[in-house]
Amino acid sequence: MNILLLYIREFYNLAPLKFVTNIILMVIIGMLEGLGILMIIPLLIVAGIIPGINTNNGLTVILNHCFQIIGLQVSLPNLLILYIGFIFGQSWLQRRQSILNLDILQSFAIFLSTRLIRLVASAEWQLILSKPNSYITNVFITELERVYAGIKFFLQMISISLITLIQIVIAFLVAPSLTCLVLTGGVILFIFLQTFAKQTRSVGQEISSLNRDLLFNLTEHLNGMKEIKSYGVEAAQISNFVKIRKEMKKNSNRFNQIQVKTNMIYKIGSAIFISLCLFSAIEIFTLNPQDFIVIAVISARLWPRLSSLQIGLQNISTMLPAFQVLRELENQCLASQEVLEADTPTIIKLEQGIEFRGVSFYYENSRTNYALKKIDFFLTAGTTTAIVGSSGAGKSTLVDLLIGLLQPKEGEIYIDDQPLSINKRKWRNTIGYVPQDAFLFNSSIRENLQWFCPDSSEEMIWEALKLASVDTFVSGLPDGLDTVVGDRGVRLSGGERQRIVLARALLTRPSVLILDEATSSLDSENEKRIQHAIENLQGRLTIVIIAHRISTIRNADNIIVIESGQIVEKGTYNSLMKNKNGRFSTLSCLCNNN
Numbered sequence: 241m242n243i244l245l246l247y248i249r250e251f252y253n254l255a256p257l258k259f260v261t262n263i264i265l266m267v268i269i270g271m272l273e274g275l276g277i278l279m280i281i282p283l284l285i286v287a288g289i290i291p292g293i294n295t296n297n298g299l300t301v302i303l304n305h306c307f308q309i310i311g312l313q314v315s316l317p318n319l320l321i322l323y324i325g326f327i328f329g330q331s332w333l334q335r336r337q338s339i340l341n342l343d344i345l346q347s348f349a350i351f352l353s354t355r356l357i358r359l360v361a362s363a364e365w366q367l368i369l370s371k372p373n374s375y376i377t378n379v380f381i382t383e384l385e386r387v388y389a390g391i392k393f394f395l396q397m398i399s400i401s402l403i404t405l406i407q408i409v410i411a412f413l414v415a416p417s418l419t420c421l422v423l424t425g426g427v428i429l430f431i432f433l434q435t436f437a438k439q440t441r442s443v444g445q446e447i448s449s450l451n452r453d454l455l456f457n458l459t460e461h462l463n464g465m466k467e468i469k470s471y472g473v474e475a476a477q478i479s480n481f482v483k484i485r486k487e488m489k490k491n492s493n494r495f496n497q498i499q500v501k502t503n504m505i506y507k508i509g510s511a512i513f514i515s516l517c518l519f520s521a522i523e524i525f526t527l528n529p530q531d532f533i534v535i536a537v538i539s540a541r542l543w544p545r546l547s548s549l550q551i552g553l554q555n556i557s558t559m560l561p562a563f564q565v566l567r568e569l570e571n572q573c574l575a576s577q578e579v580l581e582a583d584t585p586t587i588i589k590l591e592q593g594i595e596f597r598g599v600s601f602y603y604e605n606s607r608t609n610y611a612l613k614k615i616d617f618f619l620t621a622g623t624t625t626a627i628v629g630s631s632g633a634g635k636s637t638l639v640d641l642l643i644g645l646l647q648p649k650e651g652e653i654y655i656d657d658q659p660l661s662i663n664k665r666k667w668r669n670t671i672g673y674v675p676q677d678a679f680l681f682n683s684s685i686r687e688n689l690q691w692f693c694p695d696s697s698e699e700m701i702w703e704a705l706k707l708a709s710v711d712t713f714v715s716g717l718p719d720g721l722d723t724v725v726g727d728r729g730v731r732l733s734g735g736e737r738q739r740i741v742l743a744r745a746l747l748t749r750p751s752v753l754i755l756d757e758a759t760s761s762l763d764s765e766n767e768k769r770i771q772h773a774i775e776n777l778q779g780r781l782t783i784v785i786i787a788h789r790i791s792t793i794r795n796a797d798n799i800i801v802i803e804s805g806q807i808v809e810k811g812t813y814n815s816l817m818k819n820k821n822g823r824f825s826t827l828s829c830l831c832n833n834n
């Protein structure tokens with residue numbers, strides 16, 4: 241419950257005035273409903289439905305007094321108009337309150353999701369790496385929805401509680417002993433049914449974990465659709481999906497059964513207690529008819545409310561695990577916020593070069609294994625450097641460190657003698673990055689290109705396309721720049737996609753271009769095109785190429801060979817090839833044999 245109160249406090253802090261207005265409206269609505277019930281007595285008296293009525297009844301006297309003040313007679317039409325007035329006022333306020341309620345709930349929903357996206361976006365890359373995408377998606381889509389639902393149930397419970405409380409007070413004023421009897425019954429039943437709240441909590445926990453599994457399974461299924469179809473393992477994936485779905489159904493049924501059971505117990509309980517009340521009212525408390533009617537109406541309304549309160553509590557209980565999941569992610573992101581200098585469009589004009597000084601790095605989930613150990617090198621500005629090594633050698637880790645996504649555990653990276661750690665934002669504005677699995681949106685080539693550079697002109701776009709050797713291809717398309725590339729660029733070949741991503745990186749006019757295995761999945765024809773594009777750029781900027789294939793880096797000014805996280809060789813292509821027993825020569829032979 242503490243976690244719920246924590247979010248309620250944030251909810252209150254977001255719009256305290258609206259929150260308080262909402263509560264005041266709830267109280268007024270509760271009072272108007274109570275007055276509506278009380279009106280039954282004078283109505284019955286004036287209509288003469290209850291014979292031999294004691295007209296000195298407290299309520300009737302107050303009403304007479306009120307009517308005298310406004311100069312009206314206590315007549316049936318006046319009473320009916322007043323009754324309609326109460327109901328009208330209550331309904332109108334209820335409408336206003338519902339609108340206000342939804343408004344503040346929606347504002348809170350926006351606040352929570354915006355805060356989460358900010359926290360995730362500014363978290364250290366290593367935290368994002370440690371979470372499956374589907375985990376974060378699940379928190380955004382499912383768990384956040386459950387959190388809003390939990391807050392909504394909480395507000396509904398406040399509203400029901402206030403209305404119930406006001407009616408209990410009215411009933412108490414009319415017939416204290418009988419009200420105590422009705423209440424005792426209600427409280428006993430309420431406490432008895434609390435055991436169900438615990439059960440619903442465990443159902444809620446299972447719902448949270450099943451939602452996560454379902455999304456994980458679905459994401460894996462969709463991402464790996466090509467492989468799944470190629471290996472013909474659709475049935476296994478589908479059966480896994482169906483299994484989770486069935487578990488969800490089982491859970492949902494369990495929750496429903498608890499709620500239906502609660503409802504049933506309340507109905508039976510209320511029948512027993514209302515009968516008991518009727519009997520006691522007549523046989524023990526000898527209540528007069530008008531008071532009896534008020535108590536009967538309040539009791540009849542009170543019991544369903546108690547049942548709604550109980551069900552509301554159960555609903556909140558089911559949602560509590562979602563609050564915990566959300567808080568956990570928020571706290572993790574908060575604890576690993578990236579320290580960046582103020583947002584700025586400034587870039588670094590690389591003049592001397594980039595230096596790795598004694599850089600070591602390990603991933604948090606494998607602290608004993610260094611992915612990179614004591615890396616020292618200097619990349620002169622304006623040159624092209626290739627980093628090669630076998631799979632798992634540490635090339636991508638090195639690129640992530642170079643971009644400033646990962647922080648060295650030991651040592652430091654310098655950009656023209658300035659530590660990268662204090663200039664990360666400026667540095668990222670300076671570089672162009674083409675990753676292994678280049679990403680394109682399901683929109684036009686133009687929109688994809690302008691993603692990082694929204695103000696780029698037509699001329700700049702074509703210049704970048706030309707540099708990336710993809711201008712002829714784009715101009716040959718029927719819709720040219722307006723051609724839609726499909727989800728993740730599926731309507732393009734691997735080579736076309738990669739060259740468009742290269743053009744996107746070049747459009748930002750970077751001083752440093754980092755290509756991480758940009759040709760790894762391409763055939764030799766496309767590889768040549770990319771290579772040609774890179775050769776076009778050599779000398780104009782500082783280029784860092786991570787490559788598997790030695791053929792693609794023949795023209796690099798420097799080559800750094802990494803093995804098991806350490807630099808084992810450095811030099812030019814020719815000097816490294818001369819050392820026949822060297823790692824580079826071996827890698828080169830392996831590539832040629834492949």
Ligand SMILES: Nc1ncnc2c1ncn2[C@@H]1O[C@H](COP(=O)(O)OP(=O)(O)OP(=O)(O)O)[C@@H](O)[C@H]1O
Pocket residue numbers: 369370603605606611629630631632633634635636637638
């Ligand atoms: N997110 C991670 N968590 C834990 N260990 C990781 C993570 N990413 C990489 N590693 C480990 O770090 C080492 C270096 O990995 P890296 O991806 O940098 O190699 P690579 O040379 O780029 O490999 P490849 O050419 O196959 O992409 C490997 O031992 C790898 O298992």
